Structures are given as C-alpha cells and as structure tokens.
Amino acid sequence: MDVKTVCLGMLTDGEATGYDLKKQFESSFGHFFAAGYGSIYPALSALAEQGLVSCEEIPQEGKPDRKVYAITTEGRQFLLDALQNTSPCHKVRSEFLAMMCFAHLMRPADVEAVLDNRLADIERFKGMFDEIEAGSMNDWPPGMKFVLGFGKTIAGTMERYINDNRYLLTEQSEEQSVAS
Amino acid sequence: MDVKTVCLGMLTDGEATGYDLKKQFESSFGHFFAAGYGSIYPALSALAEQGLVSCEEIPQEGKPDRKVYAITTEGRQFLLDALQNTSPCHKVRSEFLAMMCFAHLMRPADVEAVLDNRLADIERFKGMFDEIEAGSMNDWPPGMKFVLGFGKTIAGTMERYINDNRYLLTEQSEEQSVAS
DNA sequence: CCGTCATATATCGGGGCGATGTATACTATC
DNA sequence: GATAGTATACATCGCCCCGATATATGACGG
Numbered sequence: 001m002d003v004k005t006v007c008l009g010m011l012t013d014g015e016a017t018g019y020d021l022k023k024q025f026e027s028s029f030g031h032f033f034a035a036g037y038g039s040i041y042p043a044l045s046a047l048a049e050q051g052l053v054s055c056e057e058i059p060q061e062g063k064p065d066r067k068v069y070a071i072t073t074e075g076r077q078f079l080l081d082a083l084q085n086t087s088p089c090h091k092v093r094s095e096f097l098a099m100m101c102f103a104h105l106m107r108p109a110d111v112e113a114v115l116d117n118r119l120a121d122i123e124r125f126k127g128m129f130d131e132i133e134a135g136s137m138n139d140w141p142p143g144m145k146f147v148l149g150f151g152k153t154i155a156g157t158m159e160r161y162i163n164d165n166r167y168l169l170t171e172q173s174e175e176q177s178v179a180s
Numbered sequence: 181m182d183v184k185t186v187c188l189g190m191l192t193d194g195e196a197t198g199y200d201l202k203k204q205f206e207s208s209f210g211h212f213f214a215a216g217y218g219s220i221y222p223a224l225s226a227l228a229e230q231g232l233v234s235c236e237e238i239p240q241e242g243k244p245d246r247k248v249y250a251i252t253t254e255g256r257q258f259l260l261d262a263l264q265n266t267s268p269c270h271k272v273r274s275e276f277l278a279m280m281c282f283a284h285l286m287r288p289a290d291v292e293a294v295l296d297n298r299l300a301d302i303e304r305f306k307g308m309f310d311e312i313e314a315g316s317m318n319d320w321p322p323g324m325k326f327v328l329g330f331g332k333t334i335a336g337t338m339e340r341y342i343n344d345n346r347y348l349l350t351e352q353s354e355e356q357s358v359a360s
Numbered sequence: 361c362c363g364t365c366a367t368a369t370a371t372c373g374g375g376g377c378g379a380t381g382t383a384t385a386c387t388a389t390c
Numbered sequence: 391g392a393t394a395g396t397a398t399a400c401a402t403c404g405c406c407c408c409g410a411t412a413t414a415t416g417a418c419g420g
Contacts, residue, residue, distance in 0.1 A: 001275035003376075009282045019399050029281075032274040039376055041401060064383075064400040083286045086293035088275035090301070095181035095268035097212040097330060102189045103323035106263045113266035121270070143283035146348045150277060150341055157337040161330055168326045182406075199368050219407055221370060246368070 001088050003035050004043040008052060008071060008079045015056075015070040018044050028132060028144075031125055031151050044069055052078050103169045115166050122159050125151070181268050183215050184223040188232060188251060188259045195236075195250040198224050208312060208324075211305055211331050224249055232258050283349045295346050302339050305331070 006029070010021055018040050025035045035043075044067075047053040052075035058066040071079070096118055103111050129152050137145065186209070190201055198220050205215045215223075224247075227233040232255035238246040251259070276298055283291050309332050317325065 001278055006278050009278070009285075012282070012285065017399070018401095019397095029278065032272045032277040034271065034273070034377085036377060036379090037401075038378070038403085042376090060384095060399080066399065079282075080285060083279060083282060084290055085279075086290055087297050088279045088294060090272070090274040090276040090298065091214065092212045092270070092272055093214070094212040094270040096270040097327045098181055098186050098189070098209065099263060099265075099268045100323045100327050101209075101321070102192070102259075102263060103326070104321040105189075105192065105260065110264055110266055114268060117267050118270065141281070141284040142348045143280045146283070146345055147277045147280050149345055149348075150338075153337060153341045154334060157333060158330075161333045165326055165329055168322050168329075197368070198370095199366095214408085216408055216410095217368095217370075218372085218409070222407090240368080 001082065001085070002043075003039045004047055005079065005082045006033060006035070007040065007043050008047060008075055008082075011053060011069060011071040012076070012079070015068050017066060017068055027128075031128070032147070047075065050078075051075075100169065108170060111169050112166075115162055115169070119159060119162060122155050122162075125155050126159075129155070181262065181265070182223075183219045184227055185259065185262045186213060186215070187220065187223050188227060188255055188262075191233060191249060191251040192256070192259070195248050197246055197248055207308075211308070212327070227255070230258075231255075280349065288350060291349050292346075295342055295349070299339060299342060302335050302342075305335050309335070 007021055010016065010024055016024075018037070021040055021044075022035070022037060025033070025040070029035075044053065044055075048055045048069070052072060053069045054072055056068045056070070058068060060066055096114065099106075099114060100111075106114075129148060132148060187201055190196065190204055196204075198217070201220055201224075202215070202217060205213070205220070209215075224233065224235075228235045228249070232252060233249045234252055236248045236250070238248060240246055276294065279286075279294060280291075286294075309328060312328060
C-alpha cells in the first residue's frame with residue numbers, strides 16, 4: 001500500500017491525470033494518506049513502465065502534454081493481489097505530541113499557542129469532512145463512508161481531549177512557577 | 181521537530197547511548213513518533229558535529245565502543261529555540277484506511293481479517309500504555325501524562341469505532357453479493 | 361549445545377515530502 | 391486597464407527517513 005498502489009486504486013474509478021489524482025489526495029485522502037507531486041508523478045511513471053496503467057498523451061498548445069492514465073487488466077490484478085495483505089499499517093507521526101512531551105521546557109504562552117493551532121487544524125479538517133458529506137455521497141463505496149466516519153470520530157475525540165486536558169500543560173506550569 | 185530534535189529532548193533527561201534512545205522510542209514515543217537505528221545514529225552524529233551534544237567514547241572489549249551522548253549548553257539553547265515553533269504537524273499515514281477505501285474490491289474474509297488485525301494492534305498499544313502507567317509515573321513531566329492520555333483516548337475511540345461500524349464493510353458486502 | 365535475546369555499533373537502498381521551476385489562461389481586485 | 395491571484399498541467403532535486411541487514415559477544419534457557 002504505497003503511493004503507487006493507492007494511485008492504482010483511485011484509477012479504478014476512471015482515468016485521470018496526475019493533477020487530478022493530486023486533487024483527490026488533497027480533498028478526500030489527505031487526512032490519512034498525503035501525497036504530493038514529488039510522489040505522484042514518479043509513481044505514475046513507474047506504473048506505466050510496469051504496464052499496470054496505460055498512458056494517453058494529449059498534446060496541448062503552449063502547455064505540456066496532458067497525460068491521461070487508465071488502469072490496465074494487469075494493473076487491476078496487481079491491485080487485487082496487493083489488497084490481500086491483511087496487515088496494513090496505521091502510523092502517526094506527530095511533532096505535536098513530541099513537542100508536548102517537552103512542554104515543561106516551553107514558555108506557557110507558546111504551549112497555549114500550540115494547542116490553539118492544533119484545535120484550529122482539527123476545525124479545518126471538520127470543515128473538510130462536512131464539505132465531502134455535502135457532496136454526492138450516495139454513489140460512494142461503503143469503505144469511503146467508513147473512512148470518513150473514522151476521520152470525523154477521531155477529530156472529535158482529539159478536540160475534546162485537548163480541551164478537557166490542556167490544564168495539565170498550562171495550569172500545572174503556573175503552579176510549578178508559583179512553587180519555585 | 182525532526183528525529184534530531186526529539187533525541188536532543190530525550191537527552192535533557194540525562195546522558196544516553198543511541199541504543200538507549202532506541203529503547204525509549206520503542207517504549208514511550210513509538211506510538212506517535214517512531215525512529216529506528218537508521219535515523220537515530222545519523223542524527224546523533226550530526227548533533228555531535230554541530231556541537232549540540234558531546235560524545236564520550238567508552239572502549240569495550242570485543243564490542244564496539246560505547247558512545248555516551250550528553251546535551252551541551254548550545255544544544256539546550258537550540259532545543260529551546262526549536263520548541264518555539266508553535267505549528268508542529270500531526271500526520272497520519274494509514275495504509276489501513278487507504279485499503280478500507282477499496283474494501284468493495286476485496287474478498288469479505290480479507291476485510292474481516294484486516295479489521296481484526298487492526299483491533300489486535302490497538303490492543304497491543306493499550307497493553308503498552310498500561311505497562312507505562314504501571315511504572316513510576318510520578319516523576320514524569322506533565323506533558324508525558326497528557327501525551328499518554330491522548331494515546332489511550334484515541335486508541336479507545338478507534339477500537340469502538342471499528343467495532344460499531346465494521347458492518348458497513350462486511351454486511352453490506354454480503355448484501356451486494358446476494359444482490360448480484 | 362544451540363537458539364535467541366540483550367548490548368551496541370553502523371550503513372545502504374528505496375521511498376517519500378516539500379519546495380521549486382516552467383507555461384498559459386482566466387478571473388478578480390484595485 | 392494593469393496587477394495579482396488561481397487553476398491547469400507537467401517535472402525534478404535534495405533531504406530526510408525507514409526497514410533491512412551486517413558485525414560481535416556474552417548470557418540464559420531449553
């Protein structure tokens with residue numbers, strides 16, 4: 001389940017350009033599987049080289065050729081094989097949590113700012129989820145609904161946890177400074 | 181807040197070898213910020229080159245020298261500066277969720293297996309959290325308690341969400357196969 | 361006696377991320 | 391009407407990181 005495989009999966013919904021896929025990563029996959037041009041374009045090139053996708057180059061005036069990719073029969077088989085790995089990982093890389101481990105070394109005002117920024121980020125995600133739900137969700141595969149609900153639930157929990165427990169990082173800092 | 185900075189932060193608790201830091205990554209930081217030898221050793225070398233840590237080489241018979249690292253005054257200042265970035269990121273990279281987006285292309289039995297494996301992983305994390313809590317938590321900085329609580333809360337929410345919503349991926353698949 | 365774990369180091373290749381660059385055309389804003 | 395921004399569309403480069411692997415030895419258990 002690397003970027004290549006996810007691109008392949010996205011192409012089961014129909015042909016697309018690298019630019020199209022980037023938009024899909026941003027709008028619906030971004031919150032749990034990000035990918036930029038630096039990952040997508042090389043991935044599509046490699047998939048084409050392996051014969052897992054076909055590439056139709058449509059010339060454009062003044063602009064670079066539009067490269068429309070479509071999944072091939074071999075690509076479909078490759079994807080089905082990849083989907084048989086029953087131990088996909090789920091990793092978190094949080095500079096936020098790492099930083100909070102060292103909150104006692106930070107200025108209280110900075111700790112507050114970090115927490116507020118995180119809450120703002122979560123709010124942005126919730127807005128994104130609502131936008132997705134406002135669209136046509138009926139023709140979605142069931143997995144998409146599961147994943148969207150997952151994101152919404154975790155976002156809500158994170159928000160609540162931060163609000164309910166930020167006193168651990170802030171009030172306690174003040175107590176320490178009072179005690180010293 | 182890259183691996184280098186986190187190592188620097190860990191060294192504020194006292195001197196340590198790369199091996200020691202790896203153990204700390206595994207036991208307490210692993211669930212939100214993983215790092216292997218391939219990240220830690222180069223990070224420590226770079227920190228030493230920059231003068232942010234000192235390195236005492238203790239010869240050992242038959243074994244490679246034990247390199248004990250300690251944070252320097254410049255290192256402490258560098259860390260404090262790094263901790264003033266009030267927009268640390270929090271990223272998820274989930275092959276699990278990516279895979280579930282394509283659940284409709286998977287064999288129902290494989291979907292079940294993936295969900296069960298994820299639940300088992302979460303259970304392992306919860307065991308880890310309990311082990312940490314069983315240790316001496318009193319001398320911990322408040323941030324550690326916040327981060328541990330965060331991990332426990334999210335793990336619980338994930339577990340509940342998967343159990344409550346797996347029917348979206350499984351029953352519905354059966355309905356589809358009945359309908360076809 | 362053998363396997364495996366713990367201690368302790370280090371490197372290598374592949375992968376991915378963010379930033380940047382190149383072009384053009386349309387659309388706001390002032 | 392000029393200027394700035396946004397959208398389309400491609401591509402690459404360097405840095406960082408992750409997993410796997412290699413090396414060496416002593417201890418402990420089956």
